Amino acid sequence: MPNARVLRDIKARNIVNANEILRRAYLYVARNESLSPQVRHQAQLQLNTFGKYTRPTTVKNRCSESGRGRGIISEFAMCRYQFRLKALNREIPGVQKASW
Amino acid sequence: MAAIRPMRLASLTQTRCSIFQTAYNPTSARTGAKYLRARLRGPSMVKYYPQEIDMAAMVRQWPELQLVNHAEEQRLRDVEDRKKRGKGAPKKAKRKEDSRRANRKR
Structure with missing residues (x-):
């Protein structure tokens, strides 16, 4: 909810x-x-x-995971923290942690 | 090179407008066309949040399937538990004097 x-x-x-x-x-x-x-x-x-x-x-535009109103990455409709959590869990296709 | 007369330039613009089917508006008057030309933003706005399954509505719609809304059951159980511990919602006041708000210390 x-x-x-x-x-x-x-x-x-x-x-x-x-x-x-x-x-x-x-x-x-x-x-x-x-x-x-x-x-x-x-x-x-x-x-x-x-x-x-x-x-x-x-x-x-609010975070679709947590409802947060700030720090939204609009391409993923998520706030920066939820985006990080999901990206590290590999739940966002095509996104991985940068390493070089 | 002789300067081109403004009238000639205007007629050039007019011809260009008739060829490319654009509105000839030499005085740049506001026609409000931009409100009609702009794309409608509503349809994409509605799609922003992912669709959630409304369990309560499904239970109401198909009573013959005997679906169980676990979240709602849990909530009702929690309310019962709280009532047993004397932490339920207060009784509705019958008269104005009974209301907790009226007896509140200031």
Whole structure:
């Protein structure tokens, strides 16, 4: 069972995914200078009604093993310590300790 | 060499836009096209964490298979043990005065 922060992040990811197309459409209208200011303002007001987790910037890559939020090696979706543990255990294909 | 007139340059850009099917936007006005052009990020965002098997949902979905959620059974056993040792959750207060919060020392 992942920890609460990871659960919250999963929730945010799902909500972002569900609202992305609609948000993009409103963004297009709001940022389009060729449309009338009234229409653009209405679109901006609609954008403001979206929830906190519909914004893609609320999503944070966390460690898929421990849930840690810092020191993430994004290629493996793991924090540096879990990456080290797994790599030394040879659980990550194609990764081995450097030696020369 | 004579300088090329701006009008000629503009018509050149216009022709280039019509050939390569790009939008002719001489004043660089913001059209918001970048929000439509950008790829959708949601599908890859959802796939970031590896899928976990939800045992509780499976038990609920197929009761005829008689699956056992070991983690949940263990949790319930632990709660029982804690209750026996008098370390269970406190009773819900019936009235406001009964609540532990109200009797708390400050």
